[in-house]
Amino acid sequence: VARERASLRVSAGRDDHGAGRQSDRRTSVPNSAGVASSTRGTHLDCASRLQSHQRAPSTLHAVRNDTPSSPVGALKFGNKKLPNAIIVGVKKGGTRAVLEFIRIHPDVRAAGTETHFFDRNYDRGLEWYRGLMPRTLESQITMEKTPSYFVTKETPHRISAMSQNTKLIVVVRDPVTRAISDYTQTLSKTPDLPSFQELAFRNQCLGIVDTSWNAIRIGLYALHLENWLRYFPLAQIHFVSGERLITDPAGELARVQDFLGLKRIVTDKHFYFNRTKGFPCLKKPESSGSPRCLGKSKGRTHVQIDRDAIEQLRDFYRPYNVKFYEMVGHDFRWE
Numbered sequence: 265v266a267r268e269r270a271s272l273r274v275s276a277g278r279d280d281h282g283a284g285r286q287s288d289r290r291t292s293v294p295n296s297a298g299v300a301s302s303t304r305g306t307h308l309d310c311a312s313r314l315q316s317h318q319r320a321p322s323t324l325h326a327v328r329n330d331t332p333s334s335p336v337g338a339l340k341f342g343n344k345k346l347p348n349a350i351i352v353g354v355k356k357g358g359t360r361a362v363l364e365f366i367r368i369h370p371d372v373r374a375a376g377t378e379t380h381f382f383d384r385n386y387d388r389g390l391e392w393y394r395g396l397m398p399r400t401l402e403s404q405i406t407m408e409k410t411p412s413y414f415v416t417k418e419t420p421h422r423i424s425a426m427s428q429n430t431k432l433i434v435v436v437r438d439p440v441t442r443a444i445s446d447y448t449q450t451l452s453k454t455p456d457l458p459s460f461q462e463l464a465f466r467n468q469c470l471g472i473v474d475t476s477w478n479a480i481r482i483g484l485y486a487l488h489l490e491n492w493l494r495y496f497p498l499a500q501i502h503f504v505s506g507e508r509l510i511t512d513p514a515g516e517l518a519r520v521q522d523f524l525g526l527k528r529i530v531t532d533k534h535f536y537f538n539r540t541k542g543f544p545c546l547k548k549p550e551s552s553g554s555p556r557c558l559g560k561s562k563g564r565t566h567v568q569i570d571r572d573a574i575e576q577l578r579d580f581y582r583p584y585n586v587k588f589y590e591m592v593g594h595d596f597r598w599e
């Protein structure tokens with residue numbers, strides 16, 4: 265893992281819905297485990313491709329978070345405040361579900377749309393960012409979610425410059441399933457996209473994964489987390505299991521509420537399992553008061569990927585996953 269980590273440079277990539285590559289700095293990670301596993305999926309032409317293949321070299325200011333915008337308005341409507349807690353990732357992990365579930369708590373208010381302040385809109389300044397936030401009373405927490413933050417190099421530093429006390433939430437999901445989910449989303453918008461395998465592998469016969477493809481790169485959680493730990497202590501980052509969020513939303517939300525220092529008000533009473541949707545839905549969301557599931561873009565049927573490719577990706581991600589489990593002190597059991 266150390267060798268592979270050293271050969272990888274994680275940097276901000278454009279969030280182009282998973283199809284983008286960092287073409288200016290393509291790195292390949294020859295995966296020793298993947299070479300063995302790749303033989304399971306070897307096609308007849310792999311031998312010739314093996315010969316011809318050449319392995320590429322592995323290669324502000326601090327601002328107070330509590331500036332009241334209007335003491336008079338605060339009496340009636342509250343003030344817009346910079347967020348106390350941010351769901352920073354990961355894309356397709358279940359970030360919308362966590363935000364929609366936690367915001368039914370009376371002490372939480374959240375920006376509805378992804379602000380992309382710390383990655384795309386930083387030049388607009390913190391006052392612009394604050395303007396996007398809902399009004400809150402003193403006792404309420406302000407939240408937002410932008411999943412691309414987790415993989416954007418500049419973001420941890422920028423958030424710590426806003427406030428070192430910001431609480432961070434990361435919804436993590438098996439990186440292989442996450443990549444397929446990401447690809448499925450891109451395909452729904454770009455039907456002539458190359459196949460998943462073409463994008464995921466530089467050479468599938470050799471099991472060489474293309475880490476310059478965002479859909480792959482995002483799943484290297486251990487590498488991204490290293491960058492966050494330069495600016496925030498681990499205790500200030502809470503990891504939600506994207507898998508358990510589906511099987512036990514109340515359990516995951518209990519831990520989120522504990523982490524945010526909130527009373528456990530969102531409980532199993534708020535959820536029901538919708539068989540048609542195949543996911544937990546809210547009995548009584550914040551806005552309407554009637555039952556509601558997440559939209560059609562959440563819980564899509566995934567594109568079918570052949571088992572060999574999935575095995576190769578599992579082999580590829582395994583050391584990174586193990587490293588991630590060690591770093592966070594929790595085994596997410598992505599097997």
Ligand SMILES: Nc1ncnc2c1ncn2[C@@H]1O[C@H](COP(=O)(O)OS(=O)(=O)O)[C@@H](OP(=O)(O)O)[C@H]1O
Pocket residue numbers: 354355356357358359360361411445446506509510543544545557558561562563564565
């Ligand atoms: N309750 C509930 N309802 C619907 N979907 C749920 C729910 N809980 C978790 N999920 C999973 O959330 C996945 C989408 O993740 P994100 O919201 O982070 O996606 S995004 O990055 O904002 O596009 C989405 O991924 P796909 O299944 O691949 O569509 C879901 O698996």
